[in-house]
Amino acid sequence: MPQWGMAVDLDRCTGCGGCVVACHAENNISTVGDEQAAVGRAKHWLRIERYWEGDFPDVRLKFRPVMCQQCDNAPCEPVCPTYASHHTDDGLNAQVYNRCIGTRYCANACPYNARFFDFFNPSWDKPLQLQLNPDVSLREVGVMEKCTFCVQRIRAAGTQAKAEERDVADGEIQPACVQSCGARALVFGDLENPSSEVSRLSRSPRGSKLLEDTGAQPSVTYLSRLTQV
Amino acid sequence: MDRRSFIKLTAVTGTGAALASCGNPENDFIRFIPDEMIVPGVAVWKPGVCSLCPAGCGLTVRVMDADADVVRDGQAGIVRIAAAKKLEGAPDHPVNHGGLCARGQAAIQVTYHPDRITQPLRRTGERGDGLYEAVSWDDALAEIVSRLDALEGAGNQGSLTYLTRVGRSHRAALVRDFLVRFGAPPPVAFEIFGDDVLRRANALSFGREQLPTFDLANAMYVLSFGADFLGTWNSPVAQNVAYGRMRQGRRGVRGAFAQVESRMSQTGASADEWVPVRPGTDGVLALGIAHLLMSTGAYPSDAAGRAGALIEGWAAGLPGYAPEDVERMTGLEAARVEGLARQFSDARPAVAIVGGAPLAHSNGLFTALAVNALNALVGAPGRDGGIFFTPQLDVAAAVQSGSPAQPAVALESLVTEGLAGGASPEVVFVDGANPVFTAPPAWRVREWLEQVPYIVSFGHFLDETSILADLILPDHSSLESWAEALPESGAVMAVASIAPPVMRPLHQTRATPDVLLEVGRMLGTPLALPWETFDELLGASLAGLPSASGSGALADARQAGVWSGELPAGLAVADSADTSPASVPVAFTAPEFDGDADEYPFHFLPYSSNAFLDGSLAHLPWLQEMPDPLTSAMWSSWVEINPVTAERLGISAGDVVEVTSAHGTVRTRVVVSPGIAPDLVAMPAGQGHRTFTRYASGRGENPVELLAPMTDAATGALAWAATRVRVTRVGPPDGRLILFAGSLREHGEEHR
Amino acid sequence: MTHPTGQQITRDLVRPLLLTTWRFYVMIALFGAFVVAGLVAWLSQVYFGFGLSGINWPVFWGFYITNFVFWIGISHAGTLISAILRLVNAGWRRPVTRCAEAITTFALLIGAMFPLIHIGRPWLAFWLIPYPSERLIWPNFRSPLVWDFFAINTYLTGSLLFLLLPMIPDFAVVRDSTTGIRQKIYRVLALGWRGTPKQWHRLESAMQIMAIAIIPVAVSVHTIVSFDFSMAPVPMWQTTIFGPYFVAGAIFSGIAGLIIAMAVLRRLLHLEDYLRPLHFENLGKLMLVMALLWGYFVFNERLVTYYGNGPHEMAVFWRTQRLSFAPLYWTMVVCNFVLPLILLGIRRFRTITGCVIASFGVVIGMWLERYLIIVPSLGAKYLPYSHGTYTPELVEVTITVATFAAMCLLYMLFAKVVPIISIWELKAGEHPSPALIPPATEKHQLGDLHL
Numbered sequence A: 001m002p003q004w005g006m007a008v009d010l011d012r013c014t015g016c017g018g019c020v021v022a023c024h025a026e027n028n029i030s031t032v033g034d035e036q037a038a039v040g041r042a043k044h045w046l047r048i049e050r051y052w053e054g055d056f057p058d059v060r061l062k063f064r065p066v067m068c069q070q071c072d073n074a075p076c077e078p079v080c081p082t083y084a085s086h087h088t089d090d091g092l093n094a095q096v097y098n099r100c101i102g103t104r105y106c107a108n109a110c111p112y113n114a115r116f117f118d119f120f121n122p123s124w125d126k127p128l129q130l131q132l133n134p135d136v137s138l139r140e141v142g143v144m145e146k147c148t149f150c151v152q153r154i155r156a157a158g159t160q161a162k163a164e165e166r167d168v169a170d171g172e173i174q175p176a177c178v179q180s181c182g183a184r185a186l187v188f189g190d191l192e193n194p195s196s197e198v199s200r201l202s203r204s205p206r207g208s209k210l211l212e213d214t215g216a217q218p219s220v221t222y223l224s225r226l227t228q229v
Numbered sequence B: 001m002d003r004r005s006f007i008k009l010t011a012v013t014g015t016g017a018a019l020a021s022c023g024n025p026e027n028d029f030i031r032f033i034p035d036e037m038i039v040p041g042v043a044v045w046k047p048g049v050c051s052l053c054p055a056g057c058g059l060t061v062r063v064m065d066a067d068a069d070v071v072r073d074g075q076a077g078i079v080r081i082a083a084a085k086k087l088e089g090a091p092d093h094p095v096n097h098g099g100l101c102a103r104g105q106a107a108i109q110v111t112y113h114p115d116r117i118t119q120p121l122r123r124t125g126e127r128g129d130g131l132y133e134a135v136s137w138d139d140a141l142a143e144i145v146s147r148l149d150a151l152e153g154a155g156n157q158g159s160l161t162y163l164t165r166v167g168r169s170h171r172a173a174l175v176r177d178f179l180v181r182f183g184a185p186p187p188v189a190f191e192i193f194g195d196d197v198l199r200r201a202n203a204l205s206f207g208r209e210q211l212p213t214f215d216l217a218n219a220m221y222v223l224s225f226g227a228d229f230l231g232t233w234n235s236p237v238a239q240n241v242a243y244g245r246m247r248q249g250r251r252g253v254r255g256a257f258a259q260v261e262s263r264m265s266q267t268g269a270s271a272d273e274w275v276p277v278r279p280g281t282d283g284v285l286a287l288g289i290a291h292l293l294m295s296t297g298a299y300p301s302d303a304a305g306r307a308g309a310l311i312e313g314w315a316a317g318l319p320g321y322a323p324e325d326v327e328r329m330t331g332l333e334a335a336r337v338e339g340l341a342r343q344f345s346d347a348r349p350a351v352a353i354v355g356g357a358p359l360a361h362s363n364g365l366f367t368a369l370a371v372n373a374l375n376a377l378v379g380a381p382g383r384d385g386g387i388f389f390t391p392q393l394d395v396a397a398a399v400q401s402g403s404p405a406q407p408a409v410a411l412e413s414l415v416t417e418g419l420a421g422g423a424s425p426e427v428v429f430v431d432g433a434n435p436v437f438t439a440p441p442a443w444r445v446r447e448w449l450e451q452v453p454y455i456v457s458f459g460h461f462l463d464e465t466s467i468l469a470d471l472i473l474p475d476h477s478s479l480e481s482w483a484e485a486l487p488e489s490g491a492v493m494a495v496a497s498i499a500p501p502v503m504r505p506l507h508q509t510r511a512t513p514d515v516l517l518e519v520g521r522m523l524g525t526p527l528a529l530p531w532e533t534f535d536e537l538l539g540a541s542l543a544g545l546p547s548a549s550g551s552g553a554l555a556d557a558r559q560a561g562v563w564s565g566e567l568p569a570g571l572a573v574a575d576s577a578d579t580s581p582a583s584v585p586v587a588f589t590a591p592e593f594d595g596d597a598d599e600y601p602f603h604f605l606p607y608s609s610n611a612f613l614d615g616s617l618a619h620l621p622w623l624q625e626m627p628d629p630l631t632s633a634m635w636s637s638w639v640e641i642n643p644v645t646a647e648r649l650g651i652s653a654g655d656v657v658e659v660t661s662a663h664g665t666v667r668t669r670v671v672v673s674p675g676i677a678p679d680l681v682a683m684p685a686g687q688g689h690r691t692f693t694r695y696a697s698g699r700g701e702n703p704v705e706l707l708a709p710m711t712d713a714a715t716g717a718l719a720w721a722a723t724r725v726r727v728t729r730v731g732p733p734d735g736r737l738i739l740f741a742g743s744l745r746e747h748g749e750e751h752r
Numbered sequence C: 001m002t003h004p005t006g007q008q009i010t011r012d013l014v015r016p017l018l019l020t021t022w023r024f025y026v027m028i029a030l031f032g033a034f035v036v037a038g039l040v041a042w043l044s045q046v047y048f049g050f051g052l053s054g055i056n057w058p059v060f061w062g063f064y065i066t067n068f069v070f071w072i073g074i075s076h077a078g079t080l081i082s083a084i085l086r087l088v089n090a091g092w093r094r095p096v097t098r099c100a101e102a103i104t105t106f107a108l109l110i111g112a113m114f115p116l117i118h119i120g121r122p123w124l125a126f127w128l129i130p131y132p133s134e135r136l137i138w139p140n141f142r143s144p145l146v147w148d149f150f151a152i153n154t155y156l157t158g159s160l161l162f163l164l165l166p167m168i169p170d171f172a173v174v175r176d177s178t179t180g181i182r183q184k185i186y187r188v189l190a191l192g193w194r195g196t197p198k199q200w201h202r203l204e205s206a207m208q209i210m211a212i213a214i215i216p217v218a219v220s221v222h223t224i225v226s227f228d229f230s231m232a233p234v235p236m237w238q239t240t241i242f243g244p245y246f247v248a249g250a251i252f253s254g255i256a257g258l259i260i261a262m263a264v265l266r267r268l269l270h271l272e273d274y275l276r277p278l279h280f281e282n283l284g285k286l287m288l289v290m291a292l293l294w295g296y297f298v299f300n301e302r303l304v305t306y307y308g309n310g311p312h313e314m315a316v317f318w319r320t321q322r323l324s325f326a327p328l329y330w331t332m333v334v335c336n337f338v339l340p341l342i343l344l345g346i347r348r349f350r351t352i353t354g355c356v357i358a359s360f361g362v363v364i365g366m367w368l369e370r371y372l373i374i375v376p377s378l379g380a381k382y383l384p385y386s387h388g389t390y391t392p393e394l395v396e397v398t399i400t401v402a403t404f405a406a407m408c409l410l411y412m413l414f415a416k417v418v419p420i421i422s423i424w425e426l427k428a429g430e431h432p433s434p435a436l437i438p439p440a441t442e443k444h445q446l447g448d449l450h451l
């Protein structure tokens, strides 16, 4: 059974935001509009965190893409009363929108604040709904949503590979964010396969996990940005 | 009635008609026969070309069946259509290599935008009211033809003016051909953040009037002067791809990168070293580095050849640019100048980039030439890890009928002349340009357009310029028509991005190139353009190019969305004819600024927004809601101020302030940012539209409204970074600055 | 001050059931209006979307969960107090027990509503219930929210029994003091109580068992409520102290609620002779102990966090101690600690008025305590980029106010139909002679009764 994971190379990421919009486009994430965004209801399954360090003129800005870390020991899972947030065999933290009753407990438990809530029924001004991806279910008011590692693409590739009686090849599955990233800062693949690129990168001495001390055991490895002057 | 109520009214009329029809069997909603044989639920991928900026990235478009509400021949109905679902970067495209920027991802929302103009419209109200009535294409075309015939009758063909955007393409070639054959002057292309200064400098330094391509992937040291090459400038996706490789794409090797600029851009944020210098002095730093390089003896001055000869004092080793001189002029310590020079010479190959604000000063051309000379000194042109010029297909030569490029007419001089009572156009065509929004108000473009008797717009949306039009002939979106671009930069080989329509048009729109061809045929004296439709022109253009598959270059492009390869002799744009060195070598002249330094203490820097560029993309909701790379702002505009300055002025984050220049005032909100010099304030462009769909209208402020009509002395290009402003606090936060981030410091004061 | 006895007790305590003034209707209308407003607010939240609230990313819990914990806390008034006092056979408890048990039941009902108000899709709340479905889908028994479901239901059942059982003899008293339709209703409610020795014996045993059983249930309920927080890896939530800290806080606020209720009843129903300064003083002493205990827990929690100096904990710590939440935090400390210490610690101030003022302080302070546990932590959870703030919206304020109105409303209606002071217990306490309990009627001869 593959264990899906991601590596984020902070030395490559330029903070361009291409992945952010790619995720919206792939996963039918609705925009909430200015008034809702102003009160903290914008939904960005993937966000580029940015942090200033130092003061002018010795100032630096660091970018860090943060999405659901698909934790192996996901704190969002045990607290969910309905199993809407649960673990799959291939290491994903799955979110079953239809089973979610909207307690938002999982969102509190998630150390990364990677979960987003539908405060209103998502809507698209016609005919923007034509862009919707039929492979991704629409959410309704009152449910939690979050990065799924583009599970629809994982499943499609798995089905295809099964039909062709082979294993999924390394690099065959590209989540939307990974696909759009020109700088190739994001690498997705099977951590179980020691020769996959993501395994190789995850073993890099530059690698670390985000908030490791919370014990969530995330599947995303961050490769540190180097400095060289 | 304003534009909004117009849209509402049409919607209500439409619904009303639909409801009224329910009782009549003959008017029942009809179920159209599917447009296209598509298997429900099965996706197909078709090639496409991103048209949102001149980079010309290749797309792979996911197409599936969908049910669309449409109005056809006056009847509302639901059509099962093949609909574009997702835009992805074409994996094998020589420019973007599978990547796609945020804007490219959002391009699909142009096609499905709820406020698209869906049919030809004729103005019924006063100019700018936004009151239009629907007209048929036949009537609309007849109207244009009669106007153009009238011009011809009066022998006044020269008074047709075509306003368009910058960018090389077959479409631009067709427009040029149309105008030349009609007897009109060449199109007027205006872009606020245009690169004319750099093109001019490259023509002088390297004999190529073109933007360069950088081989970052093989560079060991990149020194960028103000170019936001990872965000918005030139060919950003290509440059991101190369940047990733430069940093971590080579085993054991990591290229270093320094960015010179006084407001940290998204690109500057990725730099190892960030080097703020005084506005307008970047060229001095470049020459200071050149001076040190030459003084080591490792780089003889004549290595720079022609590019060096353009700089005064070059042959003598630039004696006036010793580190202390550079410190005095740029404000950068001499030691850092020496450090930069050391890195630039030690890390080979090294390359310098210049673009954006450094060239938008009164001495812009000098700055560009200085950086070019530095590149030439280290042998960057044509060398791995250096600077290249993408070979360009000469469309005029390829189609054997087209008209050669002529020097463009500058918008500013045209407007000034027109307003001063000189020649003013009788008919203006507006195609993809919005100068009312992007040109400084001091140019008075709107006033000039208002006195034009007849304006035709090909826009999809009612923007500030289109709303002045008497007739609107909406274009297809780029997914609904042949899409193409001839990327000026981003690849080492010649590229033609070309793709057929991926879906049927949603609305009653028509492809503008086809409209021009048809108008050309309908004129009293037909223009005898040799193509029936635009794709014929494309076919003619590509006919002479080598085909990898043997079935023709156009067939290859239809398959892959791109043709790329060696250009046959005669089909490539020749090196610039202007090979003579400038008669007088240039020297640094202090930049000039509009506005008295006492009254207007701050330099003002408008910059191209990562989401909206100059504002042409502010109508796309995904981009409105995307957090800005530096501030995390959404749906907003703001002014960036250094914390020390803010404290001195008694301003805190989010406060409402007035930014005033000698030419205007905008009221906006403050972002206190450590990444900006204390004597500079910066504002992103893109917001502040008066009319541009429900998502952008009335939102934020347009920094262009403050700009003085300063120009680069040598080229006449707008010097958009040469205005001074003052900032006054007006009040506390009013909630209109919307930030996604809670805190932009990872280790806050709270922990101390 | 007189010590009423016998018939006087019955008359005084049954009077509120029989005499209804216009003031009663006005107040019912007033509280009812608030309750209706709350209902409208909730329905509109369901109809228009949960976004009407002020909840946001990342402060996903706000007023509703604050209210949930608060009311479940208030519910510890009764059962625990009266159960403990019953077990230690504190004689002064007698006029107080029913007041307290009624608070428990109503506060629980109100508290249990909040999860419904709080969740995004309340129409699917039944998925929290382990009902057999053909698809064999069960709730997740690892989730503290499911534990809440069981704990609260158990506590509610227990509390209801604890409230209802000792009401039976009093229903009989009312039955015997009334006529007509009223009498018929109370006859049904009295469940054929005749006061036979066997009945008394059974009642006493049942009460004894319930009193013992309800204490661990009550302790577990608020421990489990505290697990809702301490089981999530949120800065300043994940701490072992939360269980006892929450239970102590619950009892603390429960006593305060009880004192306020008693003072109001005393004034409105003219029960000055029954709810005497002694009761307030004793409860005040109990509350003083709880205030000290509360202070001890808070001191512990803060000190350990401060010494631990974990960066994420400290972010929350300073938020409450010094930064945006400091005004609320120090108000809480004054209300929960300083005020009770002064008013209840100094004998001169430990009057009815003093106790009531202190109680109001504690109710406010304990509400703030829950708010300050929830909001500052969620707003400053780990990655600073995702930090945020929370401002309640109209629906939340309306619903919060409505629940206080609902409490008053339920209490008033309850006092209208049930003697708010247990008649038989009072009599048993005042006059241990079996001859007077309960009053003889033509139907029930005195001879049947003995304790």
Ligand SMILES: Nc1nc2c(c(=O)[nH]1)N[C@H]1C(S)=C(S)[C@@H](COP(=O)(O)OP(=O)(O)OC[C@H]3O[C@@H](n4cnc5c(=O)[nH]c(N)nc54)[C@H](O)[C@@H]3O)O[C@H]1N2
Pocket: none
């Ligand atoms: N939510 C939900 N989804 C389900 C199911 C469910 O219970 N709930 N059930 C599943 C099952 S078991 C099934 S069989 C499928 C059924 O799924 P579909 O086969 O999609 O069934 P319908 O929607 O009933 O009918 C399809 C279309 O046929 C049209 N139609 C009716 N008569 C004719 C005719 O004579 N000629 C033509 N050309 N068209 C006609 C109808 O107007 C309708 O638009 O749905 C499956 N999906």
Ligand SMILES: Nc1nc2c(c(=O)[nH]1)N[C@H]1C(S)=C(S)[C@@H](COP(=O)(O)OP(=O)(O)OC[C@H]3O[C@@H](n4cnc5c(=O)[nH]c(N)nc54)[C@H](O)[C@@H]3O)O[C@H]1N2
Pocket: C134
């Ligand atoms: N009015 C109307 N009638 C229709 C149709 C219609 O469109 N309209 N459609 C027709 C068609 S196409 C169909 S297929 C039929 C469908 O008719 P049914 O076969 O009756 O389908 P369902 O209504 O889905 O009911 C199936 C039952 O099986 C249970 N069930 C689900 N999973 C399992 C399981 O794993 N094991 C067991 N033992 N039980 C399970 C469900 O809970 C449910 O009670 O209806 C037909 N009748």
Ligand code: SF4
Pocket: A012, A013, A014, A015, A016, A017, A018, A019, A020, A048, A065, A180, A181, A182, A183, A184, A185, A186
């Ligand atoms: S697309 Fe790549 S480079 Fe751009 S922000 Fe995302 S991860 Fe970073």
Ligand code: SF4
Pocket: A079, A080, A081, A082, A083, A084, A085, A099, A100, A101, A102, A103, A104, A105, A106, A107, A143, A144
């Ligand atoms: S919000 Fe949904 S997914 Fe999250 S814990 Fe509640 S029911 Fe589970």
Ligand code: SF4
Pocket: A067, A068, A069, A070, A071, A074, A075, A076, A077, A093, A109, A110, A111, A112, A113, A114, A115, A146, A216
């Ligand atoms: S990142 Fe958050 S939502 Fe994702 S698995 Fe981990 S705890 Fe759950």
Ligand code: SF4
Pocket: A022, A023, A024, A026, A027, A045, A046, A067, A068, A146, A147, A148, A149, A150, A151, A175, A176, A177, A178
């Ligand atoms: S993996 Fe898919 S769902 Fe997750 S952030 Fe990337 S695009 Fe979004």
Ligand code: SF4
Pocket: B050, B051, B052, B053, B054, B055, B056, B057, B096, B100, B101, B102, B103, B104, B105, B235, B236, B237
């Ligand atoms: S760089 Fe320009 S052409 Fe390329 S994807 Fe972005 S907007 Fe489109």
